Amino acid sequence: MILQVDNPVVEVHDLTVSYDRKPVLWGIDLTLPAGALVGVIGPNGAGKSTLIKAMMSLLPISSGYVRIFDQPLKQVYNRISYVPQRESVDWDFPASVFDVVLMGRYGNMGLFKRPRKADKDAAMEALEKVGMQSFANRQISQLSGGQQQRVFLARALAQNADIYFMDEPFAGVDIATETAIIQLLRQMRDQGKTVIVVHHDLQSASEYFDWVVLLNMRLVASGPTDKVLTQELLEQTYGGKLTLLSKVGDLLRRQEFPARETKVK
Amino acid sequence: MQEFLEFFSFADANIRYVTLGSVLLASSSAVVGCFTLLRKRALVGDAVAHAVLPGVCLAFILSGTKNPFILLIGAFVTGWLSLVTIDFITSRSRIKEDTAIGLVLSVFFGIGILLLTSIQHSGNAAQSGLDKFLFGKAASLIGEDLITFSVVAVLLLLVVILFYKELTLLCFDEAYARTIGYPVRALELLLTTLTVFAVVVGIQAVGVVLMAAMLITPAAAARFWTENLKVMLLLAALIGAFSGIAGAYVSYTAPAMPTGPWIVLIVSMIAIFSFALAPGRGWVARLLRQRRNRTQILEENLLKLLYQLGELKQDFYTSRSLSELLERRSIPKGEAISGLQKLKRQGYVKRDHQSWTLTTEGKKRGRRVVRLHRLWELYLTQYLHLAADHVHEDAETIEHIITPELEKRLLEELNYPDLDPHSARIP
Numbered sequence: 001m002i003l004q005v006d007n008p009v010v011e012v013h014d015l016t017v018s019y020d021r022k023p024v025l026w027g028i029d030l031t032l033p034a035g036a037l038v039g040v041i042g043p044n045g046a047g048k049s050t051l052i053k054a055m056m057s058l059l060p061i062s063s064g065y066v067r068i069f070d071q072p073l074k075q076v077y078n079r080i081s082y083v084p085q086r087e088s089v090d091w092d093f094p095a096s097v098f099d100v101v102l103m104g105r106y107g108n109m110g111l112f113k114r115p116r117k118a119d120k121d122a123a124m125e126a127l128e129k130v131g132m133q134s135f136a137n138r139q140i141s142q143l144s145g146g147q148q149q150r151v152f153l154a155r156a157l158a159q160n161a162d163i164y165f166m167d168e169p170f171a172g173v174d175i176a177t178e179t180a181i182i183q184l185l186r187q188m189r190d191q192g193k194t195v196i197v198v199h200h201d202l203q204s205a206s207e208y209f210d211w212v213v214l215l216n217m218r219l220v221a222s223g224p225t226d227k228v229l230t231q232e233l234l235e236q237t238y239g240g241k242l243t244l245l246s247k248v249g250d251l252l253r254r255q256e257f258p259a260r261e262t263k264v265k
Numbered sequence: 266m267q268e269f270l271e272f273f274s275f276a277d278a279n280i281r282y283v284t285l286g287s288v289l290l291a292s293s294s295a296v297v298g299c300f301t302l303l304r305k306r307a308l309v310g311d312a313v314a315h316a317v318l319p320g321v322c323l324a325f326i327l328s329g330t331k332n333p334f335i336l337l338i339g340a341f342v343t344g345w346l347s348l349v350t351i352d353f354i355t356s357r358s359r360i361k362e363d364t365a366i367g368l369v370l371s372v373f374f375g376i377g378i379l380l381l382t383s384i385q386h387s388g389n390a391a392q393s394g395l396d397k398f399l400f401g402k403a404a405s406l407i408g409e410d411l412i413t414f415s416v417v418a419v420l421l422l423l424v425v426i427l428f429y430k431e432l433t434l435l436c437f438d439e440a441y442a443r444t445i446g447y448p449v450r451a452l453e454l455l456l457t458t459l460t461v462f463a464v465v466v467g468i469q470a471v472g473v474v475l476m477a478a479m480l481i482t483p484a485a486a487a488r489f490w491t492e493n494l495k496v497m498l499l500l501a502a503l504i505g506a507f508s509g510i511a512g513a514y515v516s517y518t519a520p521a522m523p524t525g526p527w528i529v530l531i532v533s534m535i536a537i538f539s540f541a542l543a544p545g546r547g548w549v550a551r552l553l554r555q556r557r558n559r560t561q562i563l564e565e566n567l568l569k570l571l572y573q574l575g576e577l578k579q580d581f582y583t584s585r586s587l588s589e590l591l592e593r594r595s596i597p598k599g600e601a602i603s604g605l606q607k608l609k610r611q612g613y614v615k616r617d618h619q620s621w622t623l624t625t626e627g628k629k630r631g632r633r634v635v636r637l638h639r640l641w642e643l644y645l646t647q648y649l650h651l652a653a654d655h656v657h658e659d660a661e662t663i664e665h666i667i668t669p670e671l672e673k674r675l676l677e678e679l680n681y682p683d684l685d686p687h688s689a690r691i692p
Contacts, residue, residue: 056444077446089438093303094494103434107445112427139492159445 001233003223005033007070009163009194010055014064016260017047017054022253023062024050026218026245032211037189038196039209039225043238046216048198049085052165056082062259068163078107081161085168086148091140098136100151101127104158126158131180146177153181163194170199182208205229217245268518279407280517286406286415287509290470291528293418294463295483295505296425299498301460302484303436307477308363309348312370314464314476316347318377321398322384331394333413337465344461347373377473400523401472403509404516414466421462424455425498432456433494470512472525478532479505486536489543508532562665563596563604565634568613569664570594571623572631576692581628584620632692638664639685639692640675646686647679653686 008031015028025047032038040048053059055066057073068076081104104126105119115123127133130150135143143151149169156164170178185195189210199205205212205225212228214220214237221228221237252259275281301310317340324339325331347369354365384395397405406414425432434442435452443449460480467479487500512528541548570590575581591601605621608614613627623631641660645651651659667675685691 053440056440058440058443074446077444080444082441082444084438084440088440090305093437094488094492094497095433095437096493099494100437103438103441106430106434106442106447109430111431111447114430141492155441165444 001221001223001228002219004031008032009034009069011067012055012064015054015061015066016063017050017059018062018259020253021256021259022249023259024217025054028219030213030219030222032194032196034194035189035192036194036211037185037209038211038213039199039205040196040213040215041199041202041205042215048215049167051215052167052196052198056165079162081156081159081164083152083156083164083166083169085171086145086152091143091148093140095140096136097132097138097140097151098123100140101154101158104155107159122160123158126154129157129184130154146173149173149177149181153184164188164196166195166197168198168200170201272514272517282411283404283406283517284510284513286411287403287470287513288506289415289418290466291479291505291509292502293421294467294479295501296498297421297459297463298480299484299487299501300432300436300456302481304456307481308366309351310460310464310480311477312347312351312366313344313461314468314473315370316373317344317464317468318398318473319343319373319380322377322380322395325384325395326380333410337413340465341461343373344464348457348461398468399472399474401468401470401525402516403470403513403524404520406469410469414469417462417466421459424459428455470509470524471528472523475525475529478529482532482536486539489539489546504532504535563600564608565665566594566596567601567604567608568627568631569634571614571621572628572635575623581623584617584622586620634664636692637667637672639689640679641667642685643679643682644675656686
């Protein structure tokens, strides 16, 4: 059940991504509709984060291409926003909450420019949206996990993008934060934004998302939530590892073989 | 003393220049070092510093002069080459970065020493003074050298100010920087180049062997004092500048002394001092915090004991002897007495002869500790389903740290209970 859509906001074509020559995602063909709240779901090591990192050109790809708003990523930097996993940065960095949220405006500002007053207003507004305005001057090293996640979210909101890629925003956050975040994501969707979320909890998936992508080293399913979250497809995603696939991957790594005969430029 | 006054009156133009030069060199490398440190590439600075030596020697061999500009180019080339080599080794082989740094550092430095020795034995009269590059000599910063290196140092500072925002984001969250379209590779290249330049100008004062200390130590020391990057940069620059002056002074008063080790010793002293005394992050501050915690626990335990005795006897304002208290709970006698005396000074207990009585305030505070203890026990049994005989130990600690806010929340969640799991009344 892989549903392709017309006029997709994200188009992934024949995408293969390898770590150290071992492919972790094989030949993904995926299109996503505009204005949807999309959940990317799969077991540990399925390549969920890898998929969105590859979409953001944060990882080298072995084959295929990604187009966003029917353009290569380079053309649409100002329309996309990425929320990395919060463990990906060192929070013991000398910066305040406001400093970090203001980074969301750096893309709009351009190089060498100082933040203008309007940028600061936008950052403050983003902080208010995640309910952290009273923490603006707090040092980021003092934040709890949920607060860190809200700060990252505020930074993305300050970008005022059209499409958001979020890597595990619900991982390790308290219930209050999770509820606040999902409400915010729904608001964003209602404003016509597309939100793509890597998510690990199957329980809440059906409630949170209106489009679900099931992933386990290859694309298992992509479509409206009620059509995709079926017993059969979930079994395909979670049941039995594809041992052969991963053996071939290991072989590629050991023999230092390329995943494709021709290199992607 | 006379030398000290002579130096710090800055009457001698030479001293003025040397001091100014050292300050500029040391503070510019300290500022660049802040970003190197935050990007967690402190060791890389060390590798570059050592790799600069063969460049200096080669430039001298090829040109036959000690023109600072030419030596600087030579230093820059090999410094840069070492970084490229480290990156190449890490990305193309299974060797990890720390190993690659170790390899590159020693190979480049080895070649440098080899070249330096052969120059020294070549009988070339112009070579005298090249060995300064090993341990540095601030006092030799004069004329052309001074101008060249100072210009580079000022340029470094200007570039850091210009790219402040970009470098900060690069150090904090590189992946995010990429996704907003920042030229991350170019910025990395910029930071690398800045590091190499900082090393190249800094070695005049400190020498290649100890240059890493000039890059990293001021930044590490500054980090202890502040949570604000701009302040950190400023502090690091000041610490660098101070050590620069100190180096120039040493170099002036004791020409036989190598300047580098002196500067590094001074910077290290500042770093150790920061490590020990900085508020919040420092070692002494942490020690004091722990001490405060211990006294708070002791005092509250004493008040709690007095309150519990009052509860038992249905009479809170009779005096209790010390032995009565210690029967219920073993506290070292000396500690208990000093704790009680402190409580007396604070007005929580009164003393008559050998026994102690709660004041109204003391009773209130003691009651609060008992209440928190029992509330927490109840919370653990109800919400964590712990057995009633397992919760006491835990509550012994938690009773001291619950804030009034949390207390209110606790009361709400437990629905204003009357009894704890051991059926004792919650006061």
